[in-house]
Amino acid sequence: MSLTIAVTGMNATDNPGPGVAVIRAIRDACPDCTIVGLAYETLDPGNYMPGVADHAYLLPYPSVGVAALSERLLAIHALTPIDVLIPTLDAELPIWVRLQDFLADRGIATFLPDADTLALRNKDRLHELADLGVSVPDSVVLTDPTNIPKIADELGYPCVVKGRFYDAYVAQTAHDVAHWFHKLANAWGLPVIIQKFVPGTEFDVVCVGDGEGGLIGSVAMRKMQLTDKGKAWGGVTVRDRKLDAFVRDTIAALSWRGPCELEVMRGDDGGLYLIEINPRFPAWVYLSAGAGRNLPWAAVELALGRPVAPMPPAPAGVMFLRHSLDQILPLSDFEALTVRGEIHRAPVPEPAAAPSPPAPVATTATLTTFPTEFPA
Amino acid sequence: MLDHLALSESGFLFDARTGLTYTLSRTGTFLLRSLIDGADAETLPERLVASYDVEPLVARRDIEQFLFRLSDIGVLRKDDSDEEVTA
Numbered sequence: 356m357s358l359t360i361a362v363t364g365m366n367a368t369d370n371p372g373p374g375v376a377v378i379r380a381i382r383d384a385c386p387d388c389t390i391v392g393l394a395y396e397t398l399d400p401g402n403y404m405p406g407v408a409d410h411a412y413l414l415p416y417p418s419v420g421v422a423a424l425s426e427r428l429l430a431i432h433a434l435t436p437i438d439v440l441i442p443t444l445d446a447e448l449p450i451w452v453r454l455q456d457f458l459a460d461r462g463i464a465t466f467l468p469d470a471d472t473l474a475l476r477n478k479d480r481l482h483e484l485a486d487l488g489v490s491v492p493d494s495v496v497l498t499d500p501t502n503i504p505k506i507a508d509e510l511g512y513p514c515v516v517k518g519r520f521y522d523a524y525v526a527q528t529a530h531d532v533a534h535w536f537h538k539l540a541n542a543w544g545l546p547v548i549i550q551k552f553v554p555g556t557e558f559d560v561v562c563v564g565d566g567e568g569g570l571i572g573s574v575a576m577r578k579m580q581l582t583d584k585g586k587a588w589g590g591v592t593v594r595d596r597k598l599d600a601f602v603r604d605t606i607a608a609l610s611w612r613g614p615c616e617l618e619v620m621r622g623d624d625g626g627l628y629l630i631e632i633n634p635r636f637p638a639w640v641y642l643s644a645g646a647g648r649n650l651p652w653a654a655v656e657l658a659l660g661r662p663v664a665p666m667p668p669a670p671a672g673v674m675f676l677r678h679s680l681d682q683i684l685p686l687s688d689f690e691a692l693t694v695r696g697e698i699h700r701a702p703v704p705e706p707a708a709a710p711s712p713p714a715p716v717a718t719t720a721t722l723t724t725f726p727t728e729f730p731a
Numbered sequence: 732m733l734d735h736l737a738l739s740e741s742g743f744l745f746d747a748r749t750g751l752t753y754t755l756s757r758t759g760t761f762l763l764r765s766l767i768d769g770a771d772a773e774t775l776p777e778r779l780v781a782s783y784d785v786e787p788l789v790a791r792r793d794i795e796q797f798l799f800r801l802s803d804i805g806v807l808r809k810d811d812s813d814e815e816v817t818a
Contacts (some may be wrong), residue, residue, distance in 0.1 A: 556749065558750075576750070577749065577750030577751075579750070581779060590750075592750075593747055593748060593749065594735070594747045594748065595735070595747070595748040598748075620803040657738030671735075671737075671748075671750075672743070672745050672747060693790045
């Protein structure tokens with residue numbers, strides 16, 4: 356029986372969501388799978404890209420609440436029964452983690468960490484990983500700017516000022532810290548995290564943990580070119596035994612379950628430091644399939660309870676270069692997602708208990724209401 | 732062991748630990764290939780003199796500079812240690 360896999364994060368701009376990359380990897384492993392793209396925005400390009408989602412649906416923003424999100428997902432599930440859900444966005448993860456059992460009871464499998472482990476990777480708690488034996492830079496959690504003068508003694512300069520959810524800036528002085536503190540507090544709320552600056556080279560590692568301390572697979576990458584937001588626009592896989600061991604030990608210390616991205620600095624002192632954990636696949640995860648370690652597919656199989664053998668480390672020297680293109684689409688596609696909240700490029704499955712007549716095949720063509728030509 | 736280095740015949744060098752790439756000259760490729768294949772750094776001058784039209788003193792001086800440069804950029808750091816190949 357063909358699987359239906361739902362994936363969120365269909366944004367595909369210069370700061371893309373991981374959804375399209377996850378879907379491409381799954382399609383590589385399972386061409387017959389039905390893919391449901393779940394988007395929060397009608398303009399997310401992944402909704403319209405040919406060969407990506409068979410069905411695309413709009414979801415309410417996570418900030419609307421658990422009830423609205425779960426209700427919408429169940430409505431989608433009734434129309435297009437979902438076997439596995441792979442969420443890919445930071446902001447939605449807490450809700451999906453909370454809903455894991457609820458979804459499982461309704462036949463939707465996930466493979467995610469528990470709420471406590473998810474909370475432990477929060478930026479303001481990263482320093483607690485030191486207690487688990489993970490090497491992390493010293494940091495201070497700031498809620499009161501009057502404590503900024505203490506940073507010189509506690510961490511020294513330069514230091515990194517990080518927002519609670521996003522953004523990080525290097526500060527050279529207490530004046531810099533105060534500037535970024537207020538900017539980040541306004542943008543993301545308190546606390547603001549001040550992290551010791553580690554001079555060195557950053558490596559990003561996509562991983563899947565089995566939840567029992569084991570590492571199913573990982574692919575380490577060095578960014579070769581960046582966007583102006585510091586996001587990878589090209590990279591190459593690397594292989595380093597110390598880094599491999601660091602990743603294995605970190606996943607073991609956390610007993611991480613599911614996908615994640617570790618951001619690791621190799622300091623100029625030769626040490627490795629965990630600077631961040633993103634609790635989902637990164638946007639560059641298709642590189643894992645390219646390197647012969649299809650981690651999104653591993654996550655699907657683990658969600659289904661299938662055994663997945665640990666993968667050997669990925670080979671070094673596999674590159675990716677991201678590119679952008681202009682996706683042409685008929686207005687009717689945009690209409691379908693805007694008005695109905697869904698687009699179908701494949702037949703909608705007939706409900707098992709549905710009486711005749713059979714459900715119509717809903718395609719973008721049948722949804723079209725716009726004239727193809729407009730009067731001058 | 733310099734097994735973290737992948738060096739092509741064209742002189743394109745990839746450091747698998749750092750992800751960095753370099754382009755080497757013909758003689759640089761010859762020298763680093765010799766090291767990767769297990770040659771002792773002390774034998775490099777005589778190997779270069781045997782294969783290229785170069786004076787021994789010049790060969791020794793240039794190889795010293797070459798190895799210093801490789802060492803400076805971290806290419807010669809052996810896996811899992813800070814031990815480096817020295818001339």
